[in-house]
Amino acid sequence: MKETELKVRVFGDPILRKKAKLVRKITDEHRKALSVMAQLMYRDAGIGLASLQAGFTDAMIVVDLGNCLYKVINPRIVECKGRQCLSEGCLSLPGINVKVKRAKKIRLKGLDECGKPVNIAAEDLLACVFQHEIDHLKGKMIIDYASFLDKLKIKDKLAGLKQTRHKPDKDAKTIAGSTGL
Numbered sequence: 001m002k003e004t005e006l007k008v009r010v011f012g013d014p015i016l017r018k019k020a021k022l023v024r025k026i027t028d029e030h031r032k033a034l035s036v037m038a039q040l041m042y043r044d045a046g047i048g049l050a051s052l053q054a055g056f057t058d059a060m061i062v063v064d065l066g067n068c069l070y071k072v073i074n075p076r077i078v079e080c081k082g083r084q085c086l087s088e089g090c091l092s093l094p095g096i097n098v099k100v101k102r103a104k105k106i107r108l109k110g111l112d113e114c115g116k117p118v119n120i121a122a123e124d125l126l127a128c129v130f131q132h133e134i135d136h137l138k139g140k141m142i143i144d145y146a147s148f149l150d151k152l153k154i155k156d157k158l159a160g161l162k163q164t165r166h167k168p169d170k171d172a173k174t175i176a177g178s179t180g181l
């Protein structure tokens, strides 16, 4: 896997609408994929990235607001409190921002890259980013939250993104030991 071949998948790439697979057994391949995802996130100056955006089909996310890198496998939200509405961007939707209503505080469970359970309490922007990335694992993107008016505003930009040529989906990497989520 050459780093130069890696890029964040952009809207129109069918992998972004897939559902990620639950990881049953964590291997070195997952650890390698997580470090590739972190590299891509930093390279594109993002604060979070989901596996599907990097072409991996197993359920993994990376998040870093600048002070801590979270790598979470099979992340799931187990508690939600309050409401917030932030204008969100997405590395897979360059140039597009959508206001999204989400929980203000969440509790997230999953596994770290060694298979140890993690239990993370997050609020404000961090809670928002975790919810955004977990949406990606379900094939959901911020444009799905857009109001009718927002949809009209971003229609042309989306059409432009879709026109960029995408690699065929056979590139999607499945890591052994996974099953459907």
Ligand SMILES: [Zn+2]
Binding pocket: 089, 090, 091, 092, 132, 136
């Ligand atoms: Zn995104």
